[in-house]
Amino acid sequence: ARPKVGYFYSGKTALNFFSDQIKNIKVSDIKSVPVIVDEETTVYDAIVTLFLEDVGTIFVVSDGLLTGVVSRKDFIKSAIGGVEINKVPVGVIMTRMPNIVVVESHESILTAAEKIIEHEVDSLPVVEKCEDNGKMGYKVVGRISKTNITRVFVDLAHND
Amino acid sequence: ARPKVGYFYSGKTALNFFSDQIKNIKVSDIKSVPVIVDEETTVYDAIVTLFLEDVGTIFVVSDGLLTGVVSRKDFIKSAIGGVEINKVPVGVIMTRMPNIVVVESHESILTAAEKIIEHEVDSLPVVEKCEDNGKMGYKVVGRISKTNITRVFVDLAHND
Numbered sequence A, B: 001a002r003p004k005v006g007y008f009y010s011g012k013t014a015l016n017f018f019s020d021q022i023k024n025i026k027v028s029d030i031k032s033v034p035v036i037v038d039e040e041t042t043v044y045d046a047i048v049t050l051f052l053e054d055v056g057t058i059f060v061v062s063d064g065l066l067t068g069v070v071s072r073k074d075f076i077k078s079a080i081g082g083v084e085i086n087k088v089p090v091g092v093i094m095t096r097m098p099n100i101v102v103v104e105s106h107e108s109i110l111t112a113a114e115k116i117i118e119h120e121v122d123s124l125p126v127v128e129k130c131e132d133n134g135k136m137g138y139k140v141v142g143r144i145s146k147t148n149i150t151r152v153f154v155d156l157a158h159n160d
Helices: A011-024 A043-053 A072-080 A109-119 A146-158 B011-024 B043-053 B072-080 B109-119 B146-158
Strands: A036-038 A057-062 A065-071 A123-132 A135-145 B036-038 B057-062 B065-071 B123-132 B135-145
Touching: A011 A109, A011 A146, A011 B146, A036 A043, A043 A057, A043 A072, A043 B072, A057 A135, A065 A072, A065 A123, A072 B043, A072 B072, A109 A123, A109 A135, A109 A146, A109 B146, A135 A146, A146 B011, A146 B109, A146 B146, B011 B109, B011 B146, B036 B043, B043 B057, B043 B072, B057 B135, B065 B072, B065 B123, B109 B123, B109 B135, B109 B146, B135 B146
Parallel strands: A036 A057, B036 B057
Antiparallel strands: A057 A065, A065 A135, A123 A135, B057 B065, B065 B135, B123 B135
């Protein structure tokens, strides 16, 4: 019998295709603007920045290079833990390099989502490697969070 | 000419399929256990619960029915805003019904993701309508967050 012409999908194959699509979306396609403060910023001023910019995570730099990350959880701990938030710099309470999970612009959003799930963080700094006076480090060029991933999820589902 | 037999995909059609798949995944398939405190719980005790359970949002009930939601942002505001966190009940600082966005178990995860993006929240209480002495309300039966959505995203992409 002549085979039917036209479309035939198995879920598996269509999901393969979906998987390929996702791998082709790069971090650079969906990254947000990073919110950055200097290590010397007080905890209080960093909290004000957090609210003004309405983000969950702030990236901390020194001499322009990434040195740490500070999250809402860190701020709650400090605020109830007796830290003098008007005096103490954010560098004291942040999670410090090298314990920071980063992603680069050319990586896929699937890789970013995997890192977020595996390391149980809300967002990742998007970085570029750079060298300054022989010192290797990361410049922060973006931010990618569960919000970005959720937005892509909705957009892909509506793409019909 | 005899048409070629076999597979032919346009991105549009494969994404249609993806879209259908997503619509078939229900909130009940991926929801997490909700973290719930009573309205009379102190802000301090609610913060302790937040850290013990490692969640971003706590649901608040009174007589077993949902009355509010309290987030990390609310806790930071209270902690730096001079609220006596050891005395003040969480009911004072929470976002109160009816200003709470909810989702039901039978709804699709796409609907849940859309509500999260549209209302700019981190998570939604999964609820069941119920009536108690003629009073209508919601019982909280789950929690769905950007983390759940991100995890589904990763799982679907790996499903090949």
